[in-house]
Amino acid sequence: MRIRRPLLVSLCLAAVAALSLPAAAAYPEKPIRLIVPSAPGGAPDVLMRTLAQQMSVQMGVPFVIDNKPGASYVIGTMETVKAPPDGYTLAYGNIVSLATNRGLLPNVPYDVDKDLTLIGNSFKVVNMMIVNNDLPVKNVKELIAYAKKNPGKIAFGSGGNGTTDHLGVELFKSMTGTHLLHVPYKATVAALTDLQGGQIQLMMSNTPIAGPAAQAGRVRALAVSSKTRSPSYPDVPTLDESGVKGFEVISWGGLMGPANMPKDVVERLNKEMRAALASPAVKDRFKALGAEPDASSPEEFREHARRETAKWAQVIKFSGAKLD
Numbered sequence: 001m002r003i004r005r006p007l008l009v010s011l012c013l014a015a016v017a018a019l020s021l022p023a024a025a026a027y028p029e030k031p032i033r034l035i036v037p038s039a040p041g042g043a044p045d046v047l048m049r050t051l052a053q054q055m056s057v058q059m060g061v062p063f064v065i066d067n068k069p070g071a072s073y074v075i076g077t078m079e080t081v082k083a084p085p086d087g088y089t090l091a092y093g094n095i096v097s098l099a100t101n102r103g104l105l106p107n108v109p110y111d112v113d114k115d116l117t118l119i120g121n122s123f124k125v126v127n128m129m130i131v132n133n134d135l136p137v138k139n140v141k142e143l144i145a146y147a148k149k150n151p152g153k154i155a156f157g158s159g160g161n162g163t164t165d166h167l168g169v170e171l172f173k174s175m176t177g178t179h180l181l182h183v184p185y186k187a188t189v190a191a192l193t194d195l196q197g198g199q200i201q202l203m204m205s206n207t208p209i210a211g212p213a214a215q216a217g218r219v220r221a222l223a224v225s226s227k228t229r230s231p232s233y234p235d236v237p238t239l240d241e242s243g244v245k246g247f248e249v250i251s252w253g254g255l256m257g258p259a260n261m262p263k264d265v266v267e268r269l270n271k272e273m274r275a276a277l278a279s280p281a282v283k284d285r286f287k288a289l290g291a292e293p294d295a296s297s298p299e300e301f302r303e304h305a306r307r308e309t310a311k312w313a314q315v316i317k318f319s320g321a322k323l324d
Contacts, residue, residue, distance in 0.1 A: 102313070121253070278293070
């Protein structure tokens with residue numbers, strides 16, 4: 001087969017040009033911003049910093065935590081929606097931003113299915129019902145009896161409207177026929193400070209926040225929100241075994257990003273997330289905080305968010321909780 005000289009020259013020049021082109025940069029080549037739509041010091045912040053630190057070690061680039069609290073996770077989530085889908089802006093997505101907001105807010109400004117890329121769930125954590133040490137109750141049954149004798153006199157704090165701190169107590173109220181006053185805070189740690197000081201009397205917060213305070217004796221633990229006892233707090237009974245049959249609230253959260261992220265970048269991030277969650281450093285830290293690694297694929301994460309949306313829509317309707 002004969003190749004004409006002009007064609008041969010063209011082929012050679014094309015080959016040289018291809019060799020001289022710079023190689024495509026491998027992801028990641030610069031720091032990754034991780035938006036946490038809640039205040040510093042809360043359970044989401046602490047857990048995601050733990051995960052991000054290990055992923056940073058594995059991937060060789062810094063993860064920069066950017067706390068964007070407010071509006072029931074909407075502010076941070078909307079900043080994620082508007083970010084370039086290049087893998088350099090990620091965010092924490094959880095039961096609030098991906099599930100309960102759809103039932104609580106009349107007009108959610110983002111569409112979970114269209115505006116976000118779900119990378120994978122990272123952990124699950126139970127809540128712990130804690131009370132001020134001066135409240136004259138030692139267990140859940142005494143709390144229910146006291147609340148019924150003193151309707152409206154027990155104020156409970158939360159890390160914000162729509163959080164499991166909030167909805168968990170709303171579910172408790174509806175299942176026990178009690179009347180408790182909700183006091184939303186901008187940060188869970190601020191609510192905990194007021195609980196310890198007696199400004200409010202009750203909280204149902206994530207164990208990474210409530211557990212250490214109870215262990216230190218600053219508050220009294222009454223129960224956990226899971227169906228079975230927490231391995232980290234085996235001496236604390238569940239609400240189910242304390243007489244509130246069928247009660248269960250499990251918080252969860254993981255990584256997400258803007259819509260239309262490249263498939264290979266999503267796969268890389270999911271792989272690195274799974275490796276980080278399996279590392280001794282993360283597993284030990286999560287255990288100490290009362291959290292449990294719970295890795296999922298992007299598809300599993302999206303399906304879980306859909307199931308939780310349906311579940312909490314029923315809880316919200318039953319409890320009457322709504323946000324303006």
